[in-house]
Amino acid sequence: MDAVVWDRFLFGFTITYHYLFPQLTMGLALLIVVFKVLRLRRGDPAYDDVARFWAKIFGVNFAVGVVTGIPMEFQFGTNWARFSDFAGGVIGLTLALEGLFAFFAESAFLGLFLFGEKKLGPKGHLGAAIMLLLGSWLSGYFIIVTNAFMQHPVGYTIAPGGALQLSDLWSYLFNPWAIWQYAHNMSAAVTTSSFVVAAVGSYWSLMKLYPLHAGICLRVGVIVGLTACLLQLFPTGDRQGRLVATYQQPTLAAMEAKFERSARADLIIIGQPDVDRRRLDNPITVPDVLSFLAYGSFGATVNGLEDFPKDSWPDNIELLYYMYHVMVGLGTLFIAIMAAAVFLLWRGLLYQSRLMRWILMLSAPFPYIANTAGWMTAELGRQPWIVYGLQRTIHATSPNVSTGTVAFSLLGYLGLYLVLGILFLYLVGREIAHGPAPVPHAVAA
């Protein structure tokens, strides 16, 4: 294998693994604030128990997110030295701001939130939760701005030495790509955490444990969940798709396995791309819809891959195609599940319907898959570029690091993260089995 393949495998694996944790904590931060607000509004201490329970799950997730996140920042330097050298003058700003503005707030207020419930009082504790929410969502924004620059570079100039420099701060920070990608990403994170909260509520409820707390988790989980799922499709997913259709036309063609240009382009629901023969086997399609989704008119012409030079095609069209379809397919399914659950809640039947609670309980892993597939769509779709149109991924690696060294570190991460994953599941499983504790936990020495 080429060195660049090892580098990409290493980055892809470590970032995918890392992002399993922040997608839950960013969403949970919002839900914990919701629980704390409901507690103050309604005066029911059960909301505090629920918030405390989820704070524990948050703590474990946050810790694993932190320790798996630190290597990501350093990998830009260790494995992608020529990329850091080329783009560091621009993307370094948001990496620095993330540390300075977001991580400091997050880490300081996490300590206060987890250990200071008694000291801070109910309002102060809500304040700490809100700061945690702000910190984690701000951190997400800076990372998305960084990624958006790689997808759609704006606000830069090229210095005499060839490196990129920041020239327009505001157009960099408010890159339209960043705004829609952020909205799409955050509603996806809220989707994950609502599904997880609803699943734990369903589990307790089916086991006939903690009925009050199970009810809160189910109720809040499905209402927030349905909202997030709908936002995921429209406007955020829609606008994200249009940006791809405008700025990354070969990517759109590859996502849809569309080889030839056509007006009134079909939307592919399912089918297997055969890239060598340039066709799609066993297709099931909806006529004209792709033209409408991409350009707002059923008659619009959509370019196919053959309209672009082959060296601008994404280099793994099959995987990109499937990841995109897995994301969209699951997103659609989530709306159906959450809509059914909210309907049952409205009719007062959610706590009786065994089938619905089973479905909710078993759905918990799927938003993780959808989030991962979405990110793989974004990152595979950007290929063969690391900074779209400016630097190719093959030109971004570290010239002084051997393939064997990268392979060594990849194998090390695989082993370490496997052990970490087992321990994590064990601890979270225990916490779920323990259930919400009725006494304040967090103040102990």
Add this chain to the structure above:
Amino acid sequence: METAWFALIGFMLTVYVVLDGFDFGAGILHLFVAKTDEERRTVFAAIGPFWDGNEVWLVAAGGVLVFAFPRVYSAALSGFYMPLTILLWVLIVRGISIEFRSHERNPLWRAFWDAAFASASLLIALVLGAALGNLIRGVPLDGTGYFRSPLFTNFLTRPRPGTLDWYTLSVGVFTAAVLTGHGALYLWWKTSGLVAQRSALIARRCWAAIGIMAIAVTAATAWVRPALFEALRYRIWAWPLLAVAVGGWAMVFRSIVRGKELHAFLGSAAFIAGMLAVTAAEMFPTILPSMIDPAYSLTVWNAANGRQGLWIGLAWWIPAIVLAVGYFVYLFRSFRGKLTHRPETGGY
């Protein structure tokens, strides 16, 4: 402007070492100063609310480095690939051991994480010190602007050294000793009873050793890279920094004798900050010295981002750091005072 960023990164790294240093030291020591599970929990409670925030200073400094000096970031991180990868793994183990130990009462589970925490803390202190040693000794940077530093070669500083050689290892050992002493003073300040007594005893011995080691390491540095001391002769403004370091060391002893815990801890913080500041003042304007040819060294002049970007960055850095310091003051105030033993009800 470039000089300002050199100072800012130096400042952030110094704060990092002073803050994360005390939880490394506490980690190295906790097997010895805290024997029972109750005592161990006191140690974890003393660092629990802080360690994660302390580590953020490293992450933030890394982000600032890639922005201000992208060439240094790409050359140094790829050049030190192996030691850095191992350091990151150890950081993962350390973070996890703090978080996971409290979730299970099983004594074997706790013994395992305690040992993992102690050894990871020690290893990181050694590696951080060795990293500093590498910056002082220089690396084989060539005309491509990159270098490759294996983990070790034959442990000699020339002609083709690894990341670990006798000199960088000795800086590593010195650093581990300093952070152990720093952590001991922190525990003496924040805990009471037996843990505090044992910490005070270790601190006294440790700081005596640090005084001897400081002289030895300084002599070794003069031998490995004499140019550094040349620079110091002409930079009179750097001399007070040296006085801060020596004064900090003296203050540690005075305060131990008089039983002033906080003053002793501040003394060791001053010692660390003074030592690092003197080193940075001697190094300037070089960030990553080349041992092949000084012309290949990366300096604040040839490795920096463009001026416009640096100004934009500075406008953001100032309010950010004010906020960050505010959070830390608030956090430390919220958890001020000594910890007392409490029955276990969760948390740490």
